[in-house]
Amino acid sequence: MGYASKSPWVIHYDASSCNGCDIEVLAALCPGFDVERFGIINTGNPKHADIFLVTGSVNERNISVVKQIYDQMVEPKVVVACGICACTGGIFHDCYNVIGGVDKAIPVDVYAPGCAVRPEAIIDAVVQAIGILEEKSKALKESKKGA
């Protein structure tokens, strides 16, 4: 990936994480790790966001919320599963209320494992996500040309 054509904005949602990954996502956005230098800004509005950072596994109560946020995001969009719970369910995979990783609810593009996920891993995953975002936006443009 040479350069990104736009500054990707992220939205963060805590599905059923223990908080550990959430504070690491926030820590990545703060001066210690400072992903803002890549133009990444945290937004609260799904309609403004390009990258969806989900932490924690999905359960019966929040699966609809995760789907709704994903549906509200505008194409092209990329989903990053942050932490092992979001990837597979992690240590809680056999709890009665846990359905599994986020990919049970929405398509996931990048997996960032770790318990808790380290900010370096989040940055790495987001940089990968930016590459996928570029490809998706190119494909979207091509398909519009054809129409």
Add this chain to the structure above:
Amino acid sequence: MGKKSIIPFGPQHPVLPEPIHLDLVVEDEVVLEATPQIGFIHRGLERLVQTKDYNQFIYVAERICGICAFGHSMGYAETIERLMGVEIPKRAEYLRVIWHELSRVHSHILWLGLAADAFGHEALFMHCWRLRERVLDLFEKTTGGRVIFSVVKVGGVQRDIDKATLDEFIHVLDGIKDEYEQICNAFLNEPSVYNRTAGIGVIPKADALDLSMVGPFARASAVNYDVRMLGNGAYGDLSDFQPILSENCDCYARMEVRAAEVPQSIEIIRELAAKIPDGEISVPVKGAPAIDSEACNVLEQPRGECYYFAKGNGTKYLDRMRMRTPTSQNIAGMAVALKGCDVADVNMIVLTIDPCISCTER
């Protein structure tokens, strides 16, 4: 008078790192009633005691909450030690309390940052979180983890801290003191912050007692209760401990209390680091809890009193493990504080109880 309407708040909301849903019944920008709905993070981890033995469960207990991770592993280990009648070495008790107080420092600085974000002071939020990284570096150096440490085990602790590293603790904590005072100055003396928080979300002392609020949220309403003053473990060796109280009962008082608790924790770490005895850091724990044995334990988490209960059944698997976490106590207080406030103050009040939803719902 306007018409009543309902505004949904959450579960996905910019001010909340964690999902909670509030139905706010609003009339003319004034909140008449707030009904919390929870369950977005419920995993059902208490039931995992049936499939994980009491040594394995400590890793689950630690993941109840990523902010008070150390507190939960320490509270769980103490409960099991009480259940099985294990006495741990003095040095392990001291090390646990030192790490626990350090996690209080990081939790309160994290909260101050989130509070600043809630009243719209983003620069202050960034400053707090930058300062917090220095505390996390100490954790990383001594345990290997930044938020989940896995350093407590039933019967003691996994790792020792040598004298030079303890001195470094003091050195780093002294180093952040100056910056911390500057940040507190912005929180406590700046008129824009004062006007945003003073007189907002008032809960008088009588109500705080009725609602059995705990932690800094209750202490800001002048409730003189802090589990640390009971002197469990190494807290009993402190020369003096006085809970920090405030009489104002509003959002400003809650900031005041938490801001003052950080230097208090640093003093505790300093005192214990000077007094720490030499010796073993763990004892081997063998066997299983007896049939129908029961034990309970209380611990002062950064958010308040946390109660643990365990019941054995003669096998390595516990019969029941139950925690009552501080936020589940405080949610009732929050709903009362929200009554009659402005819509614009809702996020400030929700944040001042320092909600930890993943503790509450488990």
